[in-house]
Amino acid sequence: MTAGVNADGRPTRTTTYAWLVLSAITVVSWWLAPGHTGHAVANAPITAAVVLLGIVKGRIIIRYFMEVRTAPRWLKITTDAWLIVLWATILAVYLY
Numbered sequence: 793m794t795a796g797v798n799a800d801g802r803p804t805r806t807t808t809y810a811w812l813v814l815s816a817i818t819v820v821s822w823w824l825a826p827g828h829t830g831h832a833v834a835n836a837p838i839t840a841a842v843v844l845l846g847i848v849k850g851r852i853i854i855r856y857f858m859e860v861r862t863a864p865r866w867l868k869i870t871t872d873a874w875l876i877v878l879w880a881t882i883l884a885v886y887l888y
Contacts, residue, residue, distance in 0.1 A: 810856035814849055821845050836887060843883045850875045 821842050826833050854871050855861040861868075 807856055810852050814852055817845050817849050839886055840883065843879050843886075846882075847875055847879045850879070 824838050824841055824845075826835075826838065851872065854875070855868075860871055
C-alpha cells in the first residue's frame with residue numbers, strides 16, 4: 793500500500809481513518825442487529841439500515857484498501873455500480 797505525504801512532509805493517515813470508520817460502522821451494525829439483546833425480531837427498516845451500512849463499508853474497503861481511489865474514473869464508477877447492484881439484490885432477496 794502506498795502512503796501519501798502531506799505538504800509539510802508528514803505521511804497521510806487515510807488508511808487509519810478508513811479503518812476507524814469501518815470499525816465504527818461495524819459497531820453500529822452490531823448495535824442495530826436485534827439478536828444481541830436476547831429478543832431477535834427482524835424487520836425491514838433495520839435490515840435496510842444494515843444493508844446501507846454494508847454499502848458504505850464495501851465502498852470504503854474498495855476505495856482505500858484496494859487502491860481504487862487512485863484508479864481511472866471508469867473503474868470507480870464500475871465498482872460503485874457493482875456494489876449498488878450487489879446490495880440491492882441482497883435486500884430484494886431478503887424482502888421477497
